Amino acid sequence: MLFAGYFGPFGGRFVAETLVPALEELDRARQEVLPTQAFQAELHGLLQSYVGRPTPLTEAKRFARRIDPDGEAIAELLLKREDLCHTGAHKINNALGQLLLAKAMGKTRIIAETGAGQHGVATATAAALLGLSCEVYQGALDMERQAPNVARMRLLGARVVPVASGSRTLKDAMNEALRDWVTNVRTTYYCVGSAAGPHPYPTLVASLQRIIGDEARASCLDRGALPDAVVACVGGGSNAIGIFKAFEGDSSVSLYGVEAAGLGLETDKHAATLSRGRVGVLHGAKTYVLCDDAGQVIEAHSVSAGLDYPGVGPEHARLRDTGRATYVSATDTEALDAAREVARAEGIVIALETAHAFAALGPIARREAEARGRPARILVCLSGRGDKDLDTITAYGGGK
Amino acid sequence: MHRIDQRFVELRRAGRKALCVYLCVGDPSLEASGFLALEAIDAGADMLELGVPFSDPTADGPTLARAAQRAIAAGATLERVLDVASRVRARSEVPLVLFTYYNPVLVAGEARVARLARAAGVDALLVVDLPPEEAAPLRGACAAEGLGVVPLVSPTSHAARIEAIRRASTPLDGAPRAFVYSISMTGVTGASPSDLAAAARDAEGMRRAFDRPVLVGFGIDSGASAKLAAGEATGGADGVVVGTALARHIEQAASGDEQRRAVRTFVSELRRALD
Numbered sequence: 040m041l042f043a044g045y046f047g048p049f050g051g052r053f054v055a056e057t058l059v060p061a062l063e064e065l066d067r068a069r070q071e072v073l074p075t076q077a078f079q080a081e082l083h084g085l086l087q088s089y090v091g092r093p094t095p096l097t098e099a100k101r102f103a104r105r106i107d108p109d110g111e112a113i114a115e116l117l118l119k120r121e122d123l124c125h126t127g128a129h130k131i132n133n134a135l136g137q138l139l140l141a142k143a144m145g146k147t148r149i150i151a152e153t154g155a156g157q158h159g160v161a162t163a164t165a166a167a168l169l170g171l172s173c174e175v176y177q178g179a180l181d182m183e184r185q186a187p188n189v190a191r192m193r194l195l196g197a198r199v200v201p202v203a204s205g206s207r208t209l210k211d212a213m214n215e216a217l218r219d220w221v222t223n224v225r226t227t228y229y230c231v232g233s234a235a236g237p238h239p240y241p242t243l244v245a246s247l248q249r250i251i252g253d254e255a256r257a258s259c260l261d262r263g264a265l266p267d268a269v270v271a272c273v274g275g276g277s278n279a280i281g282i283f284k285a286f287e288g289d290s291s292v293s294l295y296g297v298e299a300a301g302l303g304l305e306t307d308k309h310a311a312t313l314s315r316g317r318v319g320v321l322h323g324a325k326t327y328v329l330c331d332d333a334g335q336v337i338e339a340h341s342v343s344a345g346l347d348y349p350g351v352g353p354e355h356a357r358l359r360d361t362g363r364a365t366y367v368s369a370t371d372t373e374a375l376d377a378a379r380e381v382a383r384a385e386g387i388v389i390a391l392e393t394a395h396a397f398a399a400l401g402p403i404a405r406r407e408a409e410a411r412g413r414p415a416r417i418l419v420c421l422s423g424r425g426d427k428d429l430d431t432i433t434a435y436g437g438g439k
Numbered sequence: 440m441h442r443i444d445q446r447f448v449e450l451r452r453a454g455r456k457a458l459c460v461y462l463c464v465g466d467p468s469l470e471a472s473g474f475l476a477l478e479a480i481d482a483g484a485d486m487l488e489l490g491v492p493f494s495d496p497t498a499d500g501p502t503l504a505r506a507a508q509r510a511i512a513a514g515a516t517l518e519r520v521l522d523v524a525s526r527v528r529a530r531s532e533v534p535l536v537l538f539t540y541y542n543p544v545l546v547a548g549e550a551r552v553a554r555l556a557r558a559a560g561v562d563a564l565l566v567v568d569l570p571p572e573e574a575a576p577l578r579g580a581c582a583a584e585g586l587g588v589v590p591l592v593s594p595t596s597h598a599a600r601i602e603a604i605r606r607a608s609t610p611l612d613g614a615p616r617a618f619v620y621s622i623s624m625t626g627v628t629g630a631s632p633s634d635l636a637a638a639a640r641d642a643e644g645m646r647r648a649f650d651r652p653v654l655v656g657f658g659i660d661s662g663a664s665a666k667l668a669a670g671e672a673t674g675g676a677d678g679v680v681v682g683t684a685l686a687r688h689i690e691q692a693a694s695g696d697e698q699r700r701a702v703r704t705f706v707s708e709l710r711r712a713l714d
Contacts, residue, residue: 053541053568055498057593057625060600204504210495217497222626224595320542320568321495333516334543335494 044238047360049353052237054217054323061224064144066239072143073136073246082136086250089168090131093254094120096262096418101384106401113414114404117266118387118421119255119282126161128390128423129251129278134161134230136247138169141228148223149173151230152216154181154209154274155345155392156188157423158232163197173197176215180207181344188427206338209274209348213322233275234352237323241280241352248281255418256285264416268293268407271420272396273366274310274346276355278422283364293365293407296355297399299341300368310339312351313359313366321350327359342371342431343391345423369398375435378425390423391431441615443534443562443587446485447652447677456669456713457678459654460706461488461538463506463686464523465515471695472515473526478702479685480531483710487527488565488680491520491539498540498567500629506686517543517552521559528560535561536589536617541569544577553580563587563617571607578611587617592645594625594638605649618652618677621645623659623668629683632658632667639670646677656680662712669713681709 043066044050052062072078086092099116107113121129134151141149149171153159159175166173175192179201182189192199205211213236220229234244252269259266269286271279273296286292301309309315312327319328321336329337329349339349358364369377374391377398382388389397396419407415425432440448450457460479464472476487492507492515499507517539524535537556544552544566556564563586569577571590578588590608592601610616623638624630635658642653655668655676660683668679688701 051573052570053573054570055568055593056570056591056604057595057622059570060595060597063600205494214495214497218500218627221498222630224625317546320540320545322497323568325545328542330494330542330546332546333518334546335511335516336542 046354046357049324049326049356050238050241051325052323053320053325054237055221057221057224062237062239068140068144069239069243072140078139078143082139085135086132090125090135091123092250094123096120096255096258099385102381105380105384106404113408115414115416116400117259117416117418119251119418121251121278121420121422122387122389122424126164127426128157128161129248129281130158130161130232131164132250133232133244133247133277134158134165137230137243138162138165138171141230142169142171144228146226146228147171148227149230150176150216150219150227151232152176152209152212153232154212154347155343155427156181156185156192157345157427159192159197159199160188160195162230163192163195166197167195174200176200176202176212176219178206178208178212179203181209184431185344185427208344210336210339217322233277234280234354235275235322235324235350241324241354244277245280245284245354248277249284251278251281251420252283252285255282259418265289265292266418267291267411267415268295268403269418270295270297270396270400270403272297272346272392272422273313273351273355274299274348274392276352278420280352280354282420283358287363294358294363295399295403296364296366297395298366298368299343299346299395300370301340303370304368307337308340310341310346310348311368312349313355314368324353326353326356327351342374343395345390345392346395367399367402369395373398375432378432388425389421390425391428393422396420441562441585442532443615443617446534447618450485454672456676457485457654458483458709458713459486459488459678459680460484460685461490461680461682463490463492463503463510464520465492465510465513466506466686466689467509467698468513469515469519469523471698473523474699475689475702476523476527477530478699479706480533482703482706484533484706485678486534486536488536488538488682489520489524491517491537491543493540493543496540498627500627500683502629502683502686502690506690517547518555521555521561524561525559536563536565537561538565538567541566549577549580553584553586557584557586561586562615563589565589565620567591571604582611582614585613587615589617589620591620591622593622601648616651618654619645619649620680621653621655621676623655623657626657628657630658632660632664635659635664635667636670638668639675642670642676643674652677654678654680656682660684662708665709666712
């Protein structure tokens with residue numbers, strides 16, 4: 040039976056008792072406020088006039104030739120340009136939606152966790168726009184490798200709180216945000232950055248990000264046909280679920296999620312939760328988790344701070360187990376190479392998260408072309424721009 | 440009668456408040472935890488919570504998070520914590536509550552954990568991130584082995600929520616009644632004491648709602664605060680749970696001997712204050 044907050048056997052609400060009433064309150068607001076015409080009108084007004092939606096589809100002809108070893112165009116590539124959103128990534132759709140909801144709920148203090156900083160920047164931006172105070176927890180390691188975003192959050196008036204525990208990355212930032220929320224739950228709204236966490240967050244975030252897929256699907260139909268495949272990177276998985284949701288009912292469309300294989304799936308330095316994880320509970324949801332035989336969570340690794348997370352949104356766990364979506368992975372090196380190739384072929388500097396999706400396009404295109412006996416039409420979610428990753432890409436030699 | 444229920448009957452008869460002591464097992468080592476547990480019992484603990492360390496303890500403050508890290512580094516796992524429990528059980532009849540986050544239980548398998556816990560002489564499980572609505576599989580597995588699952592209530596638990604917790608956590612056939620854990624404040628373990636006198640009054644209301652003993656925990660760091668949290672001799676809570684303050688004493692002690700002395704001294708202080 041599928042009941043509230045569950046995607047098959049995944050999801051649920053595994054949190055300290057103190058937070059349960061707050062999650063109930065949020066779920067009520069999600070059901071009662073979110074669908075109202077007034078709320079939707081305000082949100083969509085902002086998405087148009089402030090965020091710059093709808094974002095366009097761009098055809099990537101030169102990169103399409105590069106993904107084939109023989110230089111043949113084995114695919115038609117369409118890029119959904121979330122990098123063109125205000126603040127440079129899809130994260131703003133979710134942050135604006137949640138903070139409008141928080142305001143409707145009478146909350147004045149916002150907390151968030153961030154890995155790469157894109158969700159932190161988006162939340163700080165929405166908080167500034169709506170006049171709310173904002174604190175963002177970020178792992179100390181991520182603050183080092185994503186310094187431009189730390190500066191942006193501070194300029195926007197947010198307090199960035201370094202988290203020095205554990206792996207000093209996204210997982211630990213989320214732990215710290217949950218501790219803050221338990222302490223200040225009566226006054227504080229926790230803006231979760233991905234389609235992960237306890238119910239209702241996975242459902243709430245997916246419904247706010249679904250606009251990516253709805254717009255892309257309409258644009259594809261305007262161009263004449265649905266895509267054969269939809270590809271997106273997966274850390275927590277919010278851009279992927281946002282684009283997948285619109286195509287889930289289109290049986291002709293294959294869905295591909297691309298996880299971070301880090302130094303390789305055969306090593307212990309990766310973030311490929313759906314490929315190498317097991318069913319567990321982390322940060323409030325039952326899902327696939329990287330953990331050892333004793334149930335201790337293993338620190339994830341990815342060159343991309345935004346994918347460096349040992350859990351994944353529970354809806355992806357269901358899509359994986361039902362076979363509706365296929366999850367593959369790309370290594371650090373493959374992603375860095377892809378970032379450089381996309382920049383040179385298309386004049387677009389993509390985020391390292393997004394670069395994982397591009398890195399996997401070769402095998403996906405071949406597989407789809409073989410299955411269909413013709414070049415495949417592939418829609419890729421370009422989830423964000425890569426300014427924040429310039430130091431990492433340059434250090435790797437991408438600027439050569 | 441189950442060991443844990445028996446203990447509450449005895450305490451009530453004697454007009455005494457229960458002192459439940461939490462130990463993060465494996466901090467500083469698995470062997471030392473066994474000794475520290477016995478030291479706490481000798482010094483007057485009525486009940487022990489044996490903590491399974493977890494890598495991502497979101498309900499814990501920095502002191503217990505550090506203790507968990509040390510314990511994991513020392514090789515503590517759920518099964519090894521149960522080994523310590525069985526060593527304590529061989530020497531004492533105090534009720535033992537296994538305290539854990541849910542992931543180690545889920546990964547090991549609920550039926551298996553319940554079986555091992557019973558074999559180790561554990562009386563109940565307390566899973567801090569498992570609200571009663573999600574706890575049915577564990578409650579079933581535990582009841583089959585004669586073990587309880589302790590529900591938690593918090594200051595944010597409104598009346599309808601308390602009723603929902605009560606319904607979802609009514610002891611199953613074969614399980615002990617055990618107790619209800621009442622969190623004294625919104626916050627993580629080890630936060631500064633809040634209004635513990637109010638927490639004691641809330642606990643009294645909770646006992647009426649649940650018709651089960653109620654222990655108050657969080658923010659108790661001295662004999663004086665234990666007394667406040669326990670409340671009036673004839674009302675208030677049925678007892679208190681103390682964890683972070685003890686972990687801090689263990690952390691600050693320079694040697695194994697000093698740790699044992701620190702546990703003895705602190706638990707004795709709590710005992711005197713409650714009696």
